[in-house]
Amino acid sequence: DAEITQSPRHKITETGRQVTLACHQTWNHNNMFWYRQDLGHGLRLIHYSYGVQDTNKGEVSDGYSVSRSNTEDLPLTLESAASSQTSVYFCASSGPGQGATEAFFGQGTRLTVV
């Protein structure tokens, strides 16, 4: 079965370190997204990609970057981790077009910056 997987599931890092969170999907979807979810809140869009070599900033992109070198993967990099980036990060993918009626989410990565 097709799926979307994130790794690691849990990560503790120190302030100032660079951290990369992995996201891999086997749906063959063009569209991939990174959201963060803080306690008691909904999902906020960090970055998204509509295809290989395409990346776009979301509403909370400062301090984060992504790259899309193939269809399956969209790694999220925190350039210099800050305590404010402690959160749960969700990767998602969806098919193109108005016929796409849902996004599929990974299981999330819980990141703690100390």
Place this chain on the structure above:
Amino acid sequence: GQNIDQPTEMTATEGAIVQINCTYQTSGFNGLFWYQQHAGEAPTFLSYNVLDGLEEKGRFSSFLSRSKGYSYLLLKELQMKDSASYLCAVRADPTNAGKSTFGDGTTLTVKP
């Protein structure tokens, strides 16, 4: 800008019916989604409305009024496993489903 409002918490009794409301003010509209999220898990898709009216899917129904910027999710015959957070999300971009703006979610507690 985008603004989506949902109640923070709701409590209901097993076997009952509960309605979770969502109001939105967004710069564009191309569909409204409801997702269910159990604690510590990923959101999973429940429903999608793009035209006015009611969409029914088993015990779950979702309603949309575009002119009022309003939607609700109706859960019937509540079960304990329905205790979860319910996220309302609006898609402004017509080209894909994932680029949506989410509300903060409504935490539903189902009691025996």
